[in-house]
Amino acid sequence: MTERRLGLIEFGKALNDSVSVPGLGELPGGQVSAGRATRGARARLIRNDRVLADNLRLGITVRKKFFSSEVEPVTEVGFLKDVFVVVGRRDLGNGDALELYTDEDVPPDTSRQTGTAQVHAPYFDEITGVSLQVHQRAGVLRDGALVGLLRGGRGGGQPMRVLRLYGPAGPVHELPAGQPGTVLLGFQCEVQPMPGDALVSFDEPEREYLEHREGWAVTHGVNHLPDGAVVAAVEVPEVQKANRFSVGSMVRVLRPAGTTFNERSTVAATGARITSLAKDNLAVPVISGSGVCTVGLSRIDLREGDTIEAYIPAPGTPSGPAAPGAVSGPQQLAPPPIPTPARGHAPVVPPVAQASLVDLNTAPPPELARLPGMTPQRVAAAIELRGRQGGFADVEAFGIAIGLQPHEIVRLRTRATASRIQHHGTGVRQLDI
Template identity: 65%
Template sequence: MTEVRVGLIEFGKALNDSVTLPGLGELPGGQVSAGRAVRGARARLRRGDHVLADNLRLGIMVRKKFFSSDVEAVTDAGFLKDVFVAVGRRDLAKGDSLELYTDDTVGPDTSRQDGVGAVLAPGFDQLTGFHASVGVREGVLRFGALVSLVRGGRPAGEPMRVLGLFGPAGPLEELPPGPPGTVLLGFQCEVPPLAGDALVAFQEPAHDFLERREGSVVVHGVTDLGNGSVVAAVEVPEGRGAAFTTGSPARVLRPIGTTFNERSTVVSADLRILSLARDGVAVRTSAGTRVFTVGLATRDLRENDLIEAYVPAAVAPLAPLAPLAPPPAPAPAAVDVNTASGPELASLPGLSPSRVTTALELRQRQGGFPDVEAFGIAIGLQPHEIVRLRGRATAGRVALRETGVRQLDI
């Protein structure tokens, strides 16, 4: 298995919901919540517990500059950073996330052509990357379509997404044969387009979603049964939910990298959950249970691995109507490290009285902190302690005394 999960972008957590790029429109803003966001990475669109789309590409990625409201193109961004992206979807909303990954073996299905266009004149922009004037010869080109650049009858680079489609009157949803239009490809192009290249679009099956995730659990202990299978003692991570079901497919993910570059490799896939038990008693589902055991037909399972259970869309049953539950308690407001009082800072995990004193002195001396990561490093927090600040702390705008220029938490 070659898939490596390299990062996660969550929308609705950034300081700004969107930015506007001239000629392109609004790009949604998200925060890198795990690993790193690398321009050109493949991505899955997740909404709640459903995976809505796969084989998206992180084609454009910009961020706001430190000392102005202007934006700049970036090639990668670490966790707790805000980025604004284009992936070929206009429906990214608060609560959605992009699961970023690489896979050197399994690629998108390019067996069914939907349209073919000829590149007439290529172009490049520092912010939005590659674009080209294209005349469609047959079929149709659509916004968000999976396309491949073909040169001399052979693909040039990996398949990518149409990030924008424009005619003389403005944005288009599709481009049929006739007058040429401009196709925006961004920075996902591994090979710059040339006049005379072909741009081939591919059909993708219509679907409401690809799979439903039942959740992920962390392995704390493994018992080898000696028959090619294991029983794992697992725990649902704090703040998350999981409802495993006997017979559901599962994957095993193995975390790699460091705290600031969290990644995980899919080491086993298409497994089946053979058994579930709670307090030593066999159960069909783990719903509502934080600690339980899982039986899997694999021996390649280690402590700290993640087991991810899912149901493919083709076999996903309609969920039964659940009884109304009381609304959840509102999450506590994030503490702004640039304005919070001493007692408010002391409420954050890992902030001892001495660290609170250090934070207040540094804030008074330098005027504030550019982001939460810089705040944690400045007061001596360890990487795992900085991770615990996620969702609990934020770094708002600060004014530098020397210049009066406003600095953004990005």
């Protein structure tokens, strides 16, 4: 995978919701809440945890001048800075977000052409970038369409977005065959347009949404099983929007790079499925909210420090479930069954999460020594405390008692458990109180 996440722009957090630019009208304003916003980057529109559109382009980026109502063009905007953008969608509003990325190996789908226009004259403006005077030769050119330049029958650069479309009388939603018009491309062009070039537009399937984003979590410990499956201890952060993980959902792995103020990540793997979930050593079908839990995954390249992003592809998409009425195929996304405990018994831990757990209340010193963070001194302290107090209530109590750091306790949760202990002379089991 070569997709690199560059940053995130969230709308509704900027000091100004919009700014007026001559020739463009009102541009929506957002705040860079992660990474950086780089002009020309590809973008996904996210609304209410759904990816509504992909392969948008950050074609125009401006910011307000200090103590002025005027704007100036910018090529890159840093963390927590405000920016006003044009991406090929006119419906950006408060609560929306643009996920910015680059991908060298997976370009937009340009297999279905819808029209061809001939370029008569290109123009350039320091604020709005490149505009083309065109004559639509065949088909229809639409505002916001995915387009590409052809010169001598060969492509010139990556596909772009029509940022604005104008007819002889002003802004239009589409340009039919035989009509002249002006196409605003902004700063997307990798090759300088020339008179005589062809501007080809492409069709994109109409879908209500592309995928639903469930949640994300940071990996603190990874256990690779012999069959290739993975069991990971992850921490779900406290965020404004609800984080949710479900058995059967799909996962992609984001590998971080950069610093806090220039945080970027590479999509290291995608397409794995969540096979099991456990919290407090109990198997559950769904985990909501923040906290630490254990996630079982199918084969995937996962490392400590990675972020996992859970998602559900929309019906009809290549990796999603079949659309209503369609015949179910191998790609049908159906959650595997959750182990059902016998009546009167506590739920069981998923087998993949239970296989290698060390019981802190019964394990001999050599087994304790193989656990993460366990030095000879800590092993000796654990044995002495266990003999004196009869055991430990849970993994957290064990870690605190022998002086483990918080991140070491998180890692220990994926490798250890604590069986129920009995206080001498009372006959009462501690966890039953």
